[in-house]
Amino acid sequence: MKVVLAGTGSAVGKTTISTGIMKALSKKDSVQPFKVGPDYIDPTYHTMATGNTSINLDSFFMNEDQIRTSFNNSLKKSNSKIGIIEGVRGLYEGISPISDVGNTASIAKALDAPIILIMDARSLVKSAAAIVLGFKTLDPELKIQGVILNKVKGKKHYLKTKESIEKLTDTKVLGAIPRDDEIATKERHLGLVPALENEQIAINIERWGQITEENIDLDALKVIMKESPKVKSSGELWKIANKTPVKIGVAKDEIFTFYYHQNLQALEDNNAKIIQFSPYKDEKIPDVDALYIGGGYPEVFKKELEQNQSMRNSIKQFYNNDNPIYGECGGLIYLSKTIDHMKMCDVINYDAIMTPKVQGLSYVIAEVTKDNLIANKGEIIKGHEFHYTKLLNGENANFSLNITRGTGISNFKDGIISKNTLANYLHVHACAHKTFAYNFTRNIAEEN
Structure with missing residues (x-):
């Protein structure tokens, strides 16, 4: 059983409605959530709603068999028969x-999955049918089998719009969510506020589930999902070859939350034991062989990070001892000297600042120009970047990546090497860079 919940555009309520459906269905069944695209935040809502880790599916990072294999593996791991995919x-x-x-659309095709369109229905009646008809006729290969309306004014508005869509497009309307500004999600510069950061979000998700049960025909949705064919797959997600056990400390707390779950899975498949720690709350790093500091919001919590001097000192000492450290985006900023004049770890010898506009927002393709912790010279890495911060005076850094698509740190270069540390704005995805986990764990093992 599977379904893709797709929007007619951005900001139509996909995350609220998708998370509400996941929560409602999870009351009786195990639901495996998925998110299309390079998104770290929406999956935290899915995970909180279902109790199962949400997995990213992305056709820029993954070929069709990787998409199908990741889908099937995730269902099996969570012992779920229901897969719900929120679009982008x-x-x-x-x-x-x-x-x-x-x-x-590419994910729906790869999985041969039915699609439910989510539409902001404000001020629409017959025009809503025109929108649905346009979406259905643009690509007849897609199976658009239902519509959910959001922000309807009332019962009369809903019934008229429902009649228009069903009679003019032969597409079932599964229900409608009434206008209510109080159920909207909070946002900041990189998108929604991560679920782990705000206890109120758990309360909101409970309410979204209840509203979904009251306003959407979940039985009709289940019928659509049951009619979808099983997904067949047989492929390799990433290289698995390291045989030497290693311990990797992964920075994970309210501040550092931006990790592709597949990256951690790939490391574990390559004999890594993941030990989580908090740069915010813990006094020092755990007993590990290497550190992986992913993305997040160090610029928002810079005061708290500066105040935890013992943690910063332990990371600097780890660096001074030539131990491997890998930092991505927020991890790069935390490893820098300062962010907005507040002290960070001083591992990367440059200062960072927050800016009022986005500095990098793109899928990224990078050519590896120097061997580093996660890649060998000549390899091509695909990933993404999204940041409002920038590194100052980094033009002459020891870069290891040439950016052929995207922005990077400076002059289309990324991947600063400093001793045994690699730090970049690029977020790597293990399916797009199949040797990421193998290279990282192998390099750690060789250091020991």
């Missing part, structure tokens, strides 16, 4: 105005 932006939005690479 509008159904057809990707990296090209013509092709499907990176869009929600």
Whole structure:
């Protein structure tokens, strides 16, 4: 059983409605959530709603068999028969105005999954039918089998819009969510506030589940999901070859939450034991062979990070002892000297600042110009970047990546090497860089 919940555009309520459906169905069944695209935040809502870790599916990072294999493996791991996939932006939005690479439609095709369109119905009645008809006729290969309306004014508005869509497009309307500003999600510069950061979000998710049960025909949704064919797969997600056990400390707390779950899975598949620690709350790093500091919001919590001097000192000492450290985006900023004049770890000898506008927002393709912790010279890495911070005076850093698509740190270069540390704005995805986990764990093992 599977379904793709796709928007007619951004900001139509996909995350609220998708999370509400996941929560409602999880009351009786194990639900495995998925998120299309390079998104770390929406999956935290899914995970909180279902109790199962949400997995990213992305056709820029993954070929079709990787998409299918990741889908099947995730269902098996969570012992779920229901897979719910929240789309990204509008159904057809990707990296090209013509092709499907990176869009929600490509995931639906790879999984042969039915699609439910989520539409903001404010001020729409017959025009809603025109929108649905346009989405269905643009690509007849897609199985758009239902519509959920959001922000309807009342019962009369809902019934008129429902009649229009069902009679003019032959597409079932599964229900409608009434207008209510209080159920909207909070946002900041990188998107929604992560679920782990705010206890109120857990309360909100409970309410979204209840509203979903009251306003959406979940039985009809289950019928659509049951009719979808099983997904067949047989492929390798990433290289598995390291045989030497290693221990990797992963910074994970309210501040550092941006990790592709597949990256951690790939490391574990390569004999890594993941030990989580908090740069915010813990006094020092755990007893590990290497550190992996992912993305997050160090710029928002810079005061708290500066105040934890013992943690910063332990990371600097780990660095001074030539131990491997890998930092991505927020991890890069935390490893820098300062952020907005507040002291960080001083591992990367540059200062960082927060800016009022986005500095990098793109899928990224990088050519590896120097051997480093996660890649060998000549390899090509795919990933993404999204940041409002920038590193100052980093033009002459010891870079190891040439950015052929994207921005990087400076002059289309990324991947600063300092002793046994690698830090970049690029977020790597294990399916797009199949040797990421093998290279990282192998390099750690060789250091020991």
